[in-house]
Amino acid sequence: MKFTVVGAGAMGLRYGVLLQEAGNEVEFVDAWEPHVNKMKENGGVYVTRDRQNRHLVPVKVYTPEEYTNTDADVLIFFLKQMQLADMLERCKHFFTPDQYVLTGMNGMGHVKKLLNYFDGSKLIAGTALIATILKAPGEVDFVGKVGAGSMNLANYTEEPDEMTHKVVAELAKANINPTLTTNFQGTLMAKVVFNSVVNTLCTLFEITMGEYAAFEKADELSLALINEAYDVCERAGVKMLNSRQEELDTVNYVSKVANPLHYPSMYQDMSKNRPTEVDYINGYLVDLGRKYNYEAHTHAFLTNLVHLAEHTRQQRQN
Numbered sequence: 001m002k003f004t005v006v007g008a009g010a011m012g013l014r015y016g017v018l019l020q021e022a023g024n025e026v027e028f029v030d031a032w033e034p035h036v037n038k039m040k041e042n043g044g045v046y047v048t049r050d051r052q053n054r055h056l057v058p059v060k061v062y063t064p065e066e067y068t069n070t071d072a073d074v075l076i077f078f079l080k081q082m083q084l085a086d087m088l089e090r091c092k093h094f095f096t097p098d099q100y101v102l103t104g105m106n107g108m109g110h111v112k113k114l115l116n117y118f119d120g121s122k123l124i125a126g127t128a129l130i131a132t133i134l135k136a137p138g139e140v141d142f143v144g145k146v147g148a149g150s151m152n153l154a155n156y157t158e159e160p161d162e163m164t165h166k167v168v169a170e171l172a173k174a175n176i177n178p179t180l181t182t183n184f185q186g187t188l189m190a191k192v193v194f195n196s197v198v199n200t201l202c203t204l205f206e207i208t209m210g211e212y213a214a215f216e217k218a219d220e221l222s223l224a225l226i227n228e229a230y231d232v233c234e235r236a237g238v239k240m241l242n243s244r245q246e247e248l249d250t251v252n253y254v255s256k257v258a259n260p261l262h263y264p265s266m267y268q269d270m271s272k273n274r275p276t277e278v279d280y281i282n283g284y285l286v287d288l289g290r291k292y293n294y295e296a297h298t299h300a301f302l303t304n305l306v307h308l309a310e311h312t313r314q315q316r317q318n
């Protein structure tokens with residue numbers, strides 16, 4: 001199968017390199033020029049796993065304007081939410097009506113934007129429970145052992161077709177451990193709720209997931225956010241995959257057992273003085289609640305706190 005990965009950042013590289021190593025043809029399109037230039041100069045990307053075994057993986061990488069191939073079976077989108085609209089416009093010359101689209105971006109907002117360019121019958125979206133760090137231009141670190149991490153995904157139509165099963169089979173061969181569901185909104189929202197707790201609080205307090213979960217009042221904090229998010233989702237008619245208690249259990253399992261030493265990706269953005277995706281996570285829940293005359297006060301407060309932290313860092317830099 002041929003994949004074009006749009007967004008060769010941490011996750012685009014993780015998926016693309018693993019799919020390439022599983023025998024697929026993969027090309028990368030990226031707009032961050034120092035990164036694209038470094039990979040071209042080196043003839044590939046330097047990959048480490050848990051900061052060990054640095055080695056060069058050859059990759060084909062292009063800027064959006066350079067790339068003209070229209071023969072990919074699947075386009076994979078891995079960008080930060082606020083980068084997507086511009087990137088879609090810059091890349092639209094290589095989209096065709098037959099191509100499938102796969103994305104595992106965090107937050108919400110991307111689905112609506114992708115549907116401006118692709119038919120819903122071709123859209124497969126999911127959530128990646130996989131941690132990866134773009135350390136510097138041309139340098140990526142895959143967190144976790146081979147086979148670590150997993151993803152949940154669903155068709156926008158909620159009706160998996162033959163091509164979806166083929167894509168899932170390639171993801172499985174690449175050790176990405178996919179689980180296909182038939183609940184589109186519920187699958188995506190489970191991760192939005194998870195991130196609205198863990199990413200946001202760990203980022204604000206500059207702590208690892210393990211440090212957060214070890215705090216004696218962590219469950220109280222998590223439940224306040226989970227309950228409010230579920231109140232929003234219930235009003236919006238989203239059928240959640242997990243109960244509130246199961247969502248809390250997931251927060252604790254992932255933070256205490258699976259990734260205790262990990263700083264969530266939102267923290268990584270904050271620490272590099274890049275804008276965070278908070279408006280598409282906690283902020284998304286606030287906006288969705290308001291459509292149904294429900295005020296998600298805690299999520300609104302946290303969204304503002306993250307913006308205050310971003311603002312403060314910017315001010316100090318200047």
Ligand code: NAD
Pocket residue numbers: 007008009010011012030031032035078079080081083104105106107128129130131132133134265272274277
């Ligand atoms: P990323 O920031 O590594 O890359 C996204 C894009 O930003 C790429 O095009 C990259 O080249 C560009 N970029 C990176 N650093 C830049 C800089 N300093 N200046 C300018 N451009 C820069 O993002 P990611 O971690 O791959 O995340 C993509 C999506 O996947 C997001 O929605 C994220 O929340 C989600 N996600 C990330 C992880 C993770 O562990 N990284 C896990 C699950 C989901």
